[in-house]
Amino acid sequence: MTTAKEMEQIQTEFKERMDEGELLNCMRCGFCLPSCPTYIESGFQESHSPRGRIALMKAVVDGKIEPDEDVERxxxxxLGCRACEPVCPSGVNYGQLLEEARDIINQNKKHSLGVRLIRKTAFKELFPHQNRMRTAAGLIGLYQRSGLQAAVRKTGMLRILPEHLRTMEKVLPPVPKSKEMKNRPRILPAIGPAKKRVAFFSGCLMDTMFLPTNDATAKLLQLAGCDIVIPDDQACCGALHGHSGEKELGKELAKRNIMAFEALEADYIITNAGGCGAFLIEYDHLLKDDPEWSERAAVFVQKLKDFSSVLVELDFDKKGLKLETPQVITYQDSCHLRNVMHTSKEPRKLLKSIEGAEFREMEKADSCCGSAGIYNIVESDMSMKILDSKMRTAKATHAAVIVTANPGCLLQMKLGIEREGLSGQVRAVHLADLLLEAAESEPITDKSQHI
Structure with a gap:
């Protein structure tokens, strides 16, 4: 429970740090309400809407209410999905307000010993260190390959976990061996004439648990005509830190990444994870008050692109993509890719170009799936409500393939498939993996060369 002294300090910092002009930009019009998953799934509670949360922040700043447990809750x-931002007529930067408020609360609240240990382990000791991420992922891989996973499942030991975590264990991807994760090439030449020189942001989870998807992304970029450089001194993007009230640690990681990429003279910095991309593309805001880093951050941001945007720019959709078996496919937007990086048309253009793929748009494909980083773990009840709603719209397409462009979304959709009993009938795949599958089904011919 937050003490009176903690609430007083939180209130003081709200007044000092919150952007009051941004808070006042909210006109209370309510355009955000239909786009907010927590508002809908909570039974239309105003306090669980963007408008309501902004009103709470403003009330704390004005001293009208205390930053008590209800405000924190x-x-x-x-979710931080930021679906409210594209529909806001005033252009309120809600996500930035949310992160600042969470950081103020977290930095001035005394957590229990257990919570402090978990936060320190995750935010300071694990995610900032890629070698430790590889070790942790390697242990999961060993658990999967050694027979231990099969034994644990057979004995029923997983029954001590909540149902959604048991299912999550089931849908984790096969993790590559530690040797594969360590022996990564840093220079990858274009296949064919080189058109662009790009630097690839490989990420932490993406370059361990989702390593095959990173490999697929790189291969697609090579086929599109990109020379690729992958700096080995890059770090975690910092999104988990920024979203969880560890803003200073997020800034440290941002600076490490800017240093890693700025000397490469690349045309673009490429990401293939919507959650990472959304945090990376706001490094300029994150470091806006730092004279030494603000301009360097702005240069970094100007070069950042999702891989699908570069593929479309280089006419990869005209490369004769084909699936060997005709399938109905649909697309679930990554919230951050769509709402923050403003990338939604490009993935669809690529998917619609695949011969043998019948694309069917999912109703409310732009609404959150409920993953939101670690939200599906720490807020499982709300997450599963949102996922169940998402699966109803996914099933209505009768698609055999659900495509997305973020690792958290991918696991969440796999979780939804398991919960609906659709395993073996429906699969969830990352956009890069499906595109490479289509690209390698037969030799690529450039349809743009024919009339």
Whole structure:
């Protein structure tokens, strides 16, 4: 429970740090309400809407209410999907307000010993160190390959976990061996004439648990005509830190990444994870008050692109992509890719170009799936409500393939498939993996050369 002294300090910092002009930009029009998953799934509670949360923040700043447990709960329950931003007529930067408020609360609240240990382990000791991420992922891989996973499942030991975590264990991808994760090439030449020189942001989870998807992304970029450089001194993007009230640690990681990429003279910095991309593309805001880093951050941001945007720019959709078996496919937007990086047309253009793929648009494909980083673990009840709603719209397409462009979304959709009993009938795949599958089904011919 937050003490009176902690609430007083939180209130002081709200007044000092929150952007009051941004808070006042909210006109209370309510255009955001239909786009907010927590508002809908909570039974239309105003405090669980963007408008309501902004009102709470403003009330704390004005001293009208205390930053008590109810305020903290409202902010914690937000997915941070930022679907409210594109529909806001005033252009309120809600996501930035949310992150600042969460950081103020977290930095001035005394957590229990157990919570402090978990936060320190995750935010300071694990995610900032890629060698430790590889070790942790390697242990999961060993658990999967050694027979231990099969034994644990057979004995029923997983029954001690909540149902959604048991299912999550089931849908984890096969993790590559530690040797594969360590022996990564850093220079990859274009296949064919080189058109662009790009630097690839490989990420932490993406370059361990989702290593095959990173490999697929790189291969697609090579086929599109990109020379690729992958700096080995890059770090975690910092999104988990920024979203969880560890803003200073996020800034440290941002600086490490800017240093890693700025000397490469690349045309673009490429990402293939919507959640990472959304945090990377706001490094300029994150470091806006730092004279030494603000301009360097702005240069970094100007070069950042999702891989699908570069593929479309280089006419990869005209490369004769084909699936060997005709299938109905649909696409679930990554919230951050769509709402922050403003990339939604390009993935669809690529998917619609695949011969043998019948693309069917999912109703409310732009609404959150409920993953939101670690939200599906810490706020499982709300996450599963949102996922169940998402699966109803996914099933209505009768698609055999659900495509997305973010690792968290991918696991969440796999979780939804298992919960619906559709395993073996429906699969969830990352956009890069499906595109490479289509690209390698037969030799690529450039349809743009023919009339």
């Amino acid at each position: 409202s902010l914690a329950l937000c």
